[in-house]
Amino acid sequence: MAKYSTGGSSGGGGGGACELCGKSSDSLTEANVAGAQLQVCSECASHNDNAETDSESDRERERNRKAAQNTAKASGVYDGDSSRWEEEGTNYDDDPLPYLVADYGETVEQARQDAGLQRDELAEELDVPENDLLAVEQGRAxxxxVAGSLVEALEDHLGVDLAEDR
Incomplete structure (x- = not known):
């Protein structure tokens, strides 16, 4: 059973005891475990709620890569063949954010809600980062x-006008 420390030390020595398992250690690190800041040994450090695991960061990186690729495919900017970019480089001016109507954020949020979608569901359907949708809904695209292709995808998917005359 795990032992929890009140911060006091019951013995001498240069180290301390892990506040999660009680093991004596010379190298403790601070970890957030279930909302409590604890000094833990290296074996208990994996319980740190603030630590992102390699697999989580790999999944996030892959998700972002696929989202960018799918957005580019949907907008006609990318056809699945990357040789053009490898040879010619990329030109980010090809996907500019258009001039948006004054209440575009409210329009997107209302249209999403009218469609019965949560933000994460719409992000998944469009295969874009949820943070980009949040930025649009908050009027900070x-x-x-945020790429112009996302604005176009939102217009098409939700049936709204977000950009001023193109």
Whole structure:
């Protein structure tokens, strides 16, 4: 059973005891475990709620890569053949954010809700990062560097007009 420390030390020595398992250790690290900041040994460090595992970061990186690829395919910018970019480089000016109507964020949020979708569901359907949708709904698409192809995908998917005359 795990032992929990009240911060006091019951013995001498240069190290301390892990506040999760009680094991004596010379190298403790701080970890957030179930909302509590604890000094833990290396074996208990994996319980740190703030630590992102390699597999989580790999999954997030892969998800972002696929989202960018699918957005580019949907907008006609990418056809599955990357040789053009490898030879010519990329030109980010090809997918600029259009001039948006004044209430575009509210329009997207209302249309999404009218469609019965949660933000994460719409992000999955469009295969885009949920944070990009949040930025659009909060009216900060420009500050978040949201691509014009996402705005077009939202217009098509939700049946709304977000951009001023193109």
């Amino acid at each position: 420009n500050q978040a560097n």
